[in-house]
Amino acid sequence: MNTYYIYSHPEGKLDAVKRGWSWPAAFLGGFWALSKKLWWPAVAVFLVAIFGWFMAPVLSRQGIAPDTTQLAYIVIAAVIFRVFGTHGNRWHETRLCRAGYRLVAELSEIDAERAIFEYKKSLSDSDAVKA
Numbered sequence: 001m002n003t004y005y006i007y008s009h010p011e012g013k014l015d016a017v018k019r020g021w022s023w024p025a026a027f028l029g030g031f032w033a034l035s036k037k038l039w040w041p042a043v044a045v046f047l048v049a050i051f052g053w054f055m056a057p058v059l060s061r062q063g064i065a066p067d068t069t070q071l072a073y074i075v076i077a078a079v080i081f082r083v084f085g086t087h088g089n090r091w092h093e094t095r096l097c098r099a100g101y102r103l104v105a106e107l108s109e110i111d112a113e114r115a116i117f118e119y120k121k122s123l124s125d126s127d128a129v130k131a
Contacts, residue, residue, distance in 0.1 A: 001108045004115035005093065007101035014119065015101060016112035017093050025088025026081045033084070036092050045080055052076065 003019040025032045030049075033042035052073060059069050097103075105122075109115040 001110060003106060003108050004112055005103055006105040006107060006115060006119045007093070007096045008104040009099070009101045013101075014116050015096055016107075016115040016119075017089050017096070018112065019106075020089065021085050022088035022092075023085065026085030029080055029084050032088065033091075036088075036095065038091050038095055041084070041088075041091060045084075048076065048080070 004016040005019060007015045007017065009015075022032075028035075030042045030045035033039075033045065056069055060066065105119050107115045107118055109118060
């Protein structure tokens with residue numbers, strides 16, 4: 001089971017963010033960042049990709065071996081994988097807080113949807129006890 005932080009917005013929206021490593025962020029990189037409205041990480045990773053795409057012909061004209069260029073791409077991809085996987089959920093939490101969300105709970109659940117369901121259930125259970 002994973003630990004999820006539940007964030008609540010004053011308009012009633014809920015979001016769950018897993019603590020720790022983010023596999024979707026690691027594998028999807030900039031596309032994941034765009035889906036979470038994390039503009040700066042998305043722009044940065046796309047700029048790195050575009051830069052690499054334009055630099056490949058320049059490096060080959062300079063006499064740098066294609067194997068060296070491919071190795072450089074692999075290293076850059078590994079760094080991006082590691083950075084997004086390690087920091088992705090933290091970036092998402094920061095964006096939620098800036099958007100007016102506040103941390104309301106920490107739950108251990110199988111997935112984010114289940115964590116939100118259990119949080120809503122706990123709210124309705126506490127309302128029933130008060131009545």
